[in-house]
Amino acid sequence: MKGVSTQKKSTGYQRVVLKNSAPVLENESTRLSAVEFKQFIITGLKILYGEVGAALTFDVLKYDEDSRTAFLRVPSRGLVKLWSSLTLLGSYQDQACAFRILQVSPFLLALTGNSRELQLD
Amino acid sequence: MVRIKSRYLLCEINVTDKSRLLLLDDRAVMTAVRTAVARIHGDYGAAQCIIGVSVKYMNAHTGMVFLRFPKRCYKLLWSALPFITCMETRGQKIPCFLNCLHVGGTIRTCQKFLIRYNTQQLHRLLPKCKNEETRETSAEEADSEEDEVV
Numbered sequence: 166m167k168g169v170s171t172q173k174k175s176t177g178y179q180r181v182v183l184k185n186s187a188p189v190l191e192n193e194s195t196r197l198s199a200v201e202f203k204q205f206i207i208t209g210l211k212i213l214y215g216e217v218g219a220a221l222t223f224d225v226l227k228y229d230e231d232s233r234t235a236f237l238r239v240p241s242r243g244l245v246k247l248w249s250s251l252t253l254l255g256s257y258q259d260q261a262c263a264f265r266i267l268q269v270s271p272f273l274l275a276l277t278g279n280s281r282e283l284q285l286d
Numbered sequence: 287m288v289r290i291k292s293r294y295l296l297c298e299i300n301v302t303d304k305s306r307l308l309l310l311d312d313r314a315v316m317t318a319v320r321t322a323v324a325r326i327h328g329d330y331g332a333a334q335c336i337i338g339v340s341v342k343y344m345n346a347h348t349g350m351v352f353l354r355f356p357k358r359c360y361k362l363l364w365s366a367l368p369f370i371t372c373m374e375t376r377g378q379k380i381p382c383f384l385n386c387l388h389v390g391g392t393i394r395t396c397q398k399f400l401i402r403y404n405t406q407q408l409h410r411l412l413p414k415c416k417n418e419e420t421r422e423t424s425a426e427e428a429d430s431e432e433d434e435v436v
Contacts, residue, residue: 211328212329213330214328215324215327215328215330216327216328217328217365218327218328
């Protein structure tokens with residue numbers, strides 16, 4: 166896959182980008198760094214899909230610590246595994262948590278706006 | 287026709303120390319397969335192992351095992367077999383590895399392959415046998431293998 170600008174479909178290799186707010190934690194004040202966030206998702210993949218699942222390559226493109234929102238990028242054949250393991254990931258260090266996925270799209274540009282929240286004038 | 291299809295994997299267990307091979311039984315093999323699948327494929331793999339996965343035949347003298355997998359998930363479970371490094375039985379850990387020789391749709395096809403394989407091995411090994419004793423034991427084992435599976 167090419168370097169940074171990888172959002173174009175090229176030679177049948179398509180990446181899907183997820184925008185999700187995660188996790189909604191019981192204790193709101195817990196802070197998660199980007200590395201901890203990625204480690205948390207890898208742990209979830211490992212529980213559900215084993216070593217093979219933990220080897221799934223996904224990227225955290227952008228992470229906002231205050232709202233705990235992130236952009237994840239994953240090859241399209243790994244989407245089902247990633248999404249299902251995010252759904253079933255229930256606890257972070259003994260706190261109950263939940264992932265909410267806001268948007269999924271093969272194009273990064275499409276995640277900038279949401280036509281449902283569009284305000285006309 | 288509605289028929290439940292499955293895949294039978296003929297595997298050979300290789301151990302460095304031949305005498306310890308005799309300690310293995312089908313339950314040890316089953317637990318080794320289950321733990322390997324759970325480690326490699328997680329909860330999803332462990333769930334596939336519940337229904338329809340079993341050890342159909344185990345010969346401790348030659349180390350041949352018939353594993354039964356459902357047709358829908360046999361490739362996934364097959365991919366976890368190379369990660370088995372040791373089997374635990376009666377409190378002892380025996381280092382070993384599994385070699386998959388043949389995949390068949392029924393036990394009968396696997397048995398036919400096993401008989402052909404044994405005759406080939408016999409033809410390879412007999413010229414090398416130094417004395418009558420080893421010659422006889424290996425011929426005996428191959429014969430008993432043929433009869434047992436049926």
